[in-house]
Amino acid sequence: MASALINVPARAKRGEIIEIKTLISHVMETGFRRTQLGAVIPRDIIRRFVCTYNGTEVFRAELHPAIAANPFIVFSTVAVESGTLVFSWTGDHGFSATETAAISVD
Amino acid sequence: MRFVGAVAALAIAASAVAGEIPRADRRSGYEFMSRETRAMQDDDTANPGMLWVLEGGTLWEKKTGAAGRACADCHGDPRASMKGVAARYPAFDAAIGRPISLEQRINRCRIDRQQAPALAYESRELLALTAFVARQSRGLPIDVTIDARTHPFLDAGRATFHRRQGQLNLACAQCHDDNWGRQLAGNVIPQAHPTGYPLYRLEWQSLGSLQRRLRNCLVGIRAEPYDYGANELVDLELYLLWRARGMTMDAPAVRP
Amino acid sequence: MERPTSRRDFLKTAGGVAAGLGLGSVIAVAPARATPAEMQEAIRKVVGSARVTPGRVKLDLPPLIENGNAVPLTVTVESPMTEAQHVRAVHVFTEKNPQPNVVSFHLGPRAGRARVATRMRLADSQNVTAICELSDGSFWSDSAGIVVTLAACLEDGI
Numbered sequence: 035m036a037s038a039l040i041n042v043p044a045r046a047k048r049g050e051i052i053e054i055k056t057l058i059s060h061v062m063e064t065g066f067r068r069t070q071l072g073a074v075i076p077r078d079i080i081r082r083f084v085c086t087y088n089g090t091e092v093f094r095a096e097l098h099p100a101i102a103a104n105p106f107i108v109f110s111t112v113a114v115e116s117g118t119l120v121f122s123w124t125g126d127h128g129f130s131a132t133e134t135a136a137i138s139v140d
Numbered sequence: 141m142r143f144v145g146a147v148a149a150l151a152i153a154a155s156a157v158a159g160e161i162p163r164a165d166r167r168s169g170y171e172f173m174s175r176e177t178r179a180m181q182d183d184d185t186a187n188p189g190m191l192w193v194l195e196g197g198t199l200w201e202k203k204t205g206a207a208g209r210a211c212a213d214c215h216g217d218p219r220a221s222m223k224g225v226a227a228r229y230p231a232f233d234a235a236i237g238r239p240i241s242l243e244q245r246i247n248r249c250r251i252d253r254q255q256a257p258a259l260a261y262e263s264r265e266l267l268a269l270t271a272f273v274a275r276q277s278r279g280l281p282i283d284v285t286i287d288a289r290t291h292p293f294l295d296a297g298r299a300t301f302h303r304r305q306g307q308l309n310l311a312c313a314q315c316h317d318d319n320w321g322r323q324l325a326g327n328v329i330p331q332a333h334p335t336g337y338p339l340y341r342l343e344w345q346s347l348g349s350l351q352r353r354l355r356n357c358l359v360g361i362r363a364e365p366y367d368y369g370a371n372e373l374v375d376l377e378l379y380l381l382w383r384a385r386g387m388t389m390d391a392p393a394v395r396p
Numbered sequence: 397m398e399r400p401t402s403r404r405d406f407l408k409t410a411g412g413v414a415a416g417l418g419l420g421s422v423i424a425v426a427p428a429r430a431t432p433a434e435m436q437e438a439i440r441k442v443v444g445s446a447r448v449t450p451g452r453v454k455l456d457l458p459p460l461i462e463n464g465n466a467v468p469l470t471v472t473v474e475s476p477m478t479e480a481q482h483v484r485a486v487h488v489f490t491e492k493n494p495q496p497n498v499v500s501f502h503l504g505p506r507a508g509r510a511r512v513a514t515r516m517r518l519a520d521s522q523n524v525t526a527i528c529e530l531s532d533g534s535f536w537s538d539s540a541g542i543v544v545t546l547a548a549c550l551e552d553g554i
Contacts, residue, residue: 037191037194037195037198038191039184039185039190039191039194040185041185051508051509055183055185055186056185057185057186057187057188057190057191058191059188059191059192059195061345062345064494064517066494087506090506092503092504092506092507093501093502093503093506093507094501094502095499095500095501095502095514096499096500096502097499098495098497098498098499099494099495099517100490100493100495100497100498100499100516100517100518101498101499101514101515101516101517102345102465102466102467102514102515102516102517103188103345103346103465103466104188104191104345105514105515106186106188106513106514106515107512107513107514108470108511108512108513108514109501109503109507109511109512109513110507110508110509110511111506111507111508112506112507112508114506173462174458174460174461174462175458176458176461176467176468177462177463179468180466180468325545325546326462326545326546327462327545342462342463342465342466343463343465343550343551344551345465345466352551356550356551359551360550396462396463
């Protein structure tokens with residue numbers, strides 16, 4: 035059960051810079067840990083995060099095992115028009131999650 | 141041998157300043173944390189514990205078990221029905237004649253009302269439901285009921301807190317009553333007030349229950365940890381919540 | 397005769413207990429580590445033959461952290477973030493983690509402001525480096541040292 039928390043202002047003025055915070059549940063298993071019996075725990079991480087704004091990519095990140103469990107990413111974008119922000123995370127073992135947020139721009 | 145001598149020094153410190161922490165000196169673990177870790181707890185979007193609360197909210201609405209009933213079907217709006225509930229646990233359960241933890245209460249509901257199997261301790265679902273319920277008590281004072289029925293269990297918990305255990309021969313009280321605020325390796329020893337459970341521990345990289353933390357402590361002093369749900373752990377929980385009575389709930393908290 | 401323990405005595409005790417408590421975990425987690433040289437190599441892969449100049453970018457990290465599992469970091473770049481002049485990317489590297497790459501952020505004029513934040517893992521006290529790539533093709537860097545303190549009462553291995 036993947037869950038994500040997104041913080042985007044519901045309304046903004048045209049041209050305003052808005053801060054976006056995202057938090058998603060994921061173990062971000064590094065692939066460098068071992069069990070007490072010595073077996074390597076396979077890597078299982080989110081590798082990529084993309085944010086689009088009405089279909090246009092406005093931010094992207096490539097993640098490595100050094101990103102903390104339950105990845106938290108903060109970035110910003112200019113409120114250009116009303117519409118939808120889409121956030122997607124993809125990673126190892128076919129991991130994929132998508133969230134959306136609506137924004138109203140005056 | 142140096143190590144044995146060092147533990148003996150700690151024993152002297154313990155007897156010199158024995159006793160419970162006066163109310164005015166009580167500090168939540170939050171107050172011992174760095175600015176960064178506090179900021180992580182303070183902002184709901186930055187607090188990973190909120191991911192479990194979110195999932196708990198989904199589970200609250202989900203019909204389950206042979207009865208096909210959701211938590212919401214009996215309890216309605218959790219903001220009203222669950223407000224202050226976590227602040228009163230462990231609470232006396234008349235059916236078994238002793239206090240039970242919040243996790244045990246949730247599982248009793250599952251078995252009796254939903255006719256669903258109990259959730260395993262520390263499972264994602266049980267932590268999520270517990271965090272969701274505990275979140276409804278944020279900002280409220282801890283208020284466990286101590287009366288004729290619960291008093292013997294409070295005494296049992298207090299005895300465990302003060303009993304030396306394990307290969308290091310340490311009691312909880314020696315660190316958390318007598319030496320709080322001092323350094324143990326790189327960390328400050330907190331007073332062990334369970335205001336924010338279940339909480340997100342950076343060490344665990346996950347949410348965990350108070351019993352998980354207590355079992356950690358027991359392993360830390362090289363004692364055999366009690367099993368999850370053991371009466372000893374519930375009694376210890378009851379004592380710790382009573383010891384923190386009146387302090388403000390901040391679940392799901394973040395701790396290093 | 398009771399006497400209050402001196403701070404020195406207690407710290408000695410603490411060190412002893414910590415050594416005892418930490419042992420299991422230290423053995424359980426002993427992966428290969430990147431070296432400062434490997435970090436330089438990873439940086440080279442990103443910047444190619446371009447020169448990296450200190451300045452323009454600011455890496456904010458707490459100087460001391462209680463747990464290396466979730467260290468907050470913020471990278472800010474002085475840039476007008478216009479079509480003509482903006483930050484294309486921000487990369488973060490470490491010198492002592494098992495591998496040097498941490499994260500790469502790709503942004504542009506639509507960001508409005510060149511400020512990004514996340515939380516990273518640090519295996520040990522070390523230096524962290526942030527490098528930004530500007531729209532004119534230049535690379536700028538900032539580094540920060542961080543101390544990860546030793547935790548005492550850790551849960552045993554997995």
